[in-house]
Amino acid sequence: MDEDTPFAKQPVEPIQRQKLSDQVFDRLWHMIKSGELAPGDAMPSERALMELFGVGRPAVREALQMLANKGLxxxxxxxxxRVNALDASTALGQVDEIARLLLSAExxxxxxxxxxxxxxxAGTVGLAAERCTAEDARDLQALIExxxxxxxxxxxxIEADIAFHVRIARITGNPLLESVTRAMLTWLLAYYRPVLHWEGRENTTLREHASLTELLARGDRAGAVQMIEDHLGRSGPLFMSDSPSA
Structure with missing residues (x-):
């Protein structure tokens, strides 16, 4: 092949010089990922970072803001x-705005x-029925009140309703289930529309929550799963696929 013959079939973007703030961000992210900067640690001062990386204050401040925007x-x-503890809530917080946009766009x-x-x-409740303790049941009863x-x-x-369902997810001992449940129900909250002609809907919800709590306390997996399926089938129409509420 001739030395001057292009080897790429598609146009190739020229390599861009990386901004100083991006380089500072990459260095700090590596320090957090490696544990050199642990959760709860105070970040070095701006002046210390300027001296460490040989850059100006604007690059340091922009890098710190990038870390904050990512929840780090x-x-x-x-x-x-200060360095934040990284967990499922941190990750879901990064997609929160995109998720809301996706729901409103389609x-x-x-x-x-x-x-x-x-x-x-349904899966969460089934697992919770196997692990529900007396303390868990008392917490659920308190949330019902x-x-x-x-x-x-x-x-x-409905915010209290969310707290009840998130507490059930916590019983599983799986922090991902708890975080995903909280995020999912929070996104749905914007689409909550009370059905005014449905009298007694709140009391129906409270009764079903009480029944579900009893089933979880007894460890009745099949009964609890059936109850949550019936419960969500009834309450589903309260979340309407139109423009979100204010």
Missing amino acids: ISISHGERS PSNVDHLKQLRKILE VQRSRLGDDKAF
Whole structure:
């Protein structure tokens, strides 16, 4: 092949020189990933980072903001930034805005999310029935009473509903299930539409939550799974695939 003959069939983008802030970000991310900067540690001062990497203050500040935007550190005014613990909530927080945009851009995705909820919660409840302790059952009963106290306030009532379902997910001992359940239900909250002509819907929810708690406390996996499927089948129409509420 001739030395001047291009070897690539498709146009190739020229290599871009990496910004200083990107290089600082990469170095700091490596320090966090390696454990050199552990969760809870204070980040080095801006001046220390400038001296360490041989860059100016703007590059350091931009890199720190990039880390904060990704949930890797927390920046507090007047205090040193600190490294955050990385968990499922951190990861889901990064996709939160995109998920909300996806739901609002394509209404059918709300129905897909409701379908995902049924699949996920049925599995979650089945596992929770095998692991539910007396303390777990007491916590669920207390959350039911909190939800009862929110009768008449639709938003507060459904927020208490979310807390109840997230607490069930916590029983499994799987932090991913807990984080995914919280995120999924929070995304659905924007599409909650009370059905005004359906009298007693809140009391029906409370009764079903109480029944589900009893089934979990008894370790009745089959009964608990059937209850959650019936419960979600009834409440599903309250989440409408139209523009989200304010």
